[in-house]
Amino acid sequence: MTRPEIAFTVNNLRQFLQAPMTAHWAACKRVLRYLQGIPFHGLWFKPASSLHLERFSDTDWASCVDDRHSTTGYCVYPCGYLINWCSKKLQVIARSSTEA
Structure with a gap:
């Protein structure tokens, strides 16, 4: 709950879990790279x-x-x-x- 900036993207990605395509996997990796780059951001x-x-x-x-x-x-x-x-x-x- 401390990362609302990615909630929309994660919600959209989870809709394609049954049959993911290459574009969905690329978007997932992009979200993970984003989170890896800013580990100390969050809500205070x-x-x-x-x-x-x-x-x-x-x-x-x-x-x-x-x-x-x-x-x-x-x-x-x-x-x-x-x-x-x-x-x-x-x-x-x-x-x-x-x-x-």
């Missing part, structure tokens, strides 16, 4: 005087051009620091944004 948390919790969620509507499935996600910010997030492709094809 400072103490807060009060606990202020914010949570955001959103769902898109069939935005994946490969299979037209929707993606949903959320993130949690206590005291302004991102500590938890989730992004998930829905298994069904929604016919409306309300259904998604």
Whole structure:
């Protein structure tokens, strides 16, 4: 959870684990080289005087051009620091944004 800058790339790469191609392996190696080059980067948390919790969620509507499935996600910010997030492709094809 201390490396949100690569979360999107890793999420996209994991979608191709069943049948990876050469381009996916090259992208994976690039992420690993990036992480190897900056081992001491991360998030630093400072103490807060009060606990202020914010949570955001959103769902898109069939935005994946490969299979037209929707993606949903959320993130949690206590005291302004991102500590938890989730992004998930829905298994069904929604016919409306309300259904998604």
